[in-house]
Amino acid sequence: MHGNIWVVQNPQGSAQSMALVIRFQVRPSITITMTESGESSDQPRSNSLFRGLQVLLADDDDVNRAVTRKLLEKLGCTVSAVSSGFECLSAIGPASSPFQIVILELQMPELDGFEVAIRIRKYRSRSWPLIVAMTASGDEDVWKKCSQIGMNGVIRKPVLLQEIAIELRKVLVQANKVV
Amino acid sequence: MDVVQLQRQLVDYRASLYHEAFLDEQFTQLQELQDENNPDFVVEVVSLFFEDSERLLNELTKALEQQSIDFKRLDAHVHQLKGSSSSIGAQRVQKVCIAFRNDCEEQNVEGCLKCLQQVKHEYSLVKTKLETMFKLEQQILAAGGSVPM
Numbered sequence: 001m002h003g004n005i006w007v008v009q010n011p012q013g014s015a016q017s018m019a020l021v022i023r024f025q026v027r028p029s030i031t032i033t034m035t036e037s038g039e040s041s042d043q044p045r046s047n048s049l050f051r052g053l054q055v056l057l058a059d060d061d062d063v064n065r066a067v068t069r070k071l072l073e074k075l076g077c078t079v080s081a082v083s084s085g086f087e088c089l090s091a092i093g094p095a096s097s098p099f100q101i102v103i104l105e106l107q108m109p110e111l112d113g114f115e116v117a118i119r120i121r122k123y124r125s126r127s128w129p130l131i132v133a134m135t136a137s138g139d140e141d142v143w144k145k146c147s148q149i150g151m152n153g154v155i156r157k158p159v160l161l162q163e164i165a166i167e168l169r170k171v172l173v174q175a176n177k178v179v
Numbered sequence: 180m181d182v183v184q185l186q187r188q189l190v191d192y193r194a195s196l197y198h199e200a201f202l203d204e205q206f207t208q209l210q211e212l213q214d215e216n217n218p219d220f221v222v223e224v225v226s227l228f229f230e231d232s233e234r235l236l237n238e239l240t241k242a243l244e245q246q247s248i249d250f251k252r253l254d255a256h257v258h259q260l261k262g263s264s265s266s267i268g269a270q271r272v273q274k275v276c277i278a279f280r281n282d283c284e285e286q287n288v289e290g291c292l293k294c295l296q297q298v299k300h301e302y303s304l305v306k307t308k309l310e311t312m313f314k315l316e317q318q319i320l321a322a323g324g325s326v327p328m
Contacts, residue, residue, distance in 0.1 A: 063228045063263035070212045070220060107258065136262060158205050158265040161212075 049169060051076040054098050058088035058116065059105040059134065064157070068103070068134070071161050075168070085111025089119060092129070099129045101168065103155070106135040106142070114149060121150040130171050134159065182324035189315045190327055196312070201305050206268030210328065225309055228267050232302055235260045239295055243288075253291065254283040260298070271301045 010016040055077045059065040065081050072079045080099070082088050085108050092099065102120065106113035117131050132153040133146045143154050153171040155164055180188075196202045213220040235256050242253045261276035275298040282290030316326045 061259055061262050061266075062231055063224060064266045066224050066227055067209065067212075067266045070217065071208075074212055109255070136258075136265070157262065158268075160205075161208060 048076075049172060050165070053077045053168075053172075054100050055079050056088065056091055056097075056099040056102045056129070057081040058083070058085065058102070058108070058113070060084055060108045061105070064105070064159075068159055068164075071159060071164055072103075074161060075165055084108060085113070085116040088116050092120060092124065094123075097124075097129060101130045101132060101171070103132045103134060104151075106133050106137070106146075114145065117146075117149045117151050126150060127175070130175055132167065132171060180318075182319060182322045185315060185319045185322060186324060186327050189312070189319060192312060192315060196308055200270045201308050203268045203270040205266060209267060222313060224267060225313075228263055228269070229306060231263055232260060232272075236295075236299055236302065239298075243291060243295060248286075248288060248291075250283050250286050254280060257283060269302075269305050272298060272305055275301050 004019075004021045006019050007015045008017045008019075050072075053076070055072055057065065057069055057072065057079055059068060059081070060083050062083075065083065069079050069081050080091060082091055088102065088104065089111075091097075092102065102116075104113035104116055113133055113135075117133070120129070120131060130153075131151045132155060133151050134155045134157055135142060136157040138156065146154055152175065153167045155167050193202075209221050209224060217223075238256050239253065239260075242249060242256065257276050257279045261273055261280065264270075264272040264276065275294055279291065279294035279298060282294055319326055
């Protein structure tokens, strides 16, 4: 990190004091407004963390898509919903995408959530947009696979408002820390 | 019947649906999601559920009538039905789907046929119950009252 480290020795030769200089580069931060406390409150709707968050939702099931969409909108997100893996990839596009988070049902016909995530991480970016899986499976192997592929979080179905809020907040906070 | 009586009827009816496990907390969440921006949200989602389920039940029936049964396809349909029924809180339908998936995995034809019967039965029960509930809500609104939460 282009820094320096030195030790001031005392007459006996052992370290008296040490100094460490590290140079950091100032980088633009993600523009996400965060509340002071990271705790989940009993009113996730009032959290400004989600307001205006651009979310892409991919789920082939009409009922699930309608419900999840409404849950996200209730949190304040702006949601675009698609019903297949292919549509999801098209919506994200080759260049910079307007979406900050992609929420992906894992089990979709033709092109499943895993495949979509693999392609996003390979061809678009290793870290953006954030990808959150949705699955009815409680299988730990499934979750492990998700994280190996480069997904940032997992939401268990059937989806409850509080759980989406907690998982999304966790994912956003982690992302903010890394950058 | 006056508004207060209708409202009481509705509250009791809803309570019985939860008590008899026709509906669970997911359905409560649906109701909580309904607001001024989406005043018909519950009815819309439930209608979607009815359409999807009927299509899936048809597919399941057809699939089980084949000479050589495609269990993978069968399982995929049941998985879908399980997913959507669980999203709206149709607990009894969801439960049968879980058993149904086991039979698919074991390629147990007789088990699958039984499950199909059961799931059709549970579906038609919950459909009737929900339609009755919506009708009550409509009656309350028509009488000038508001639907209790």
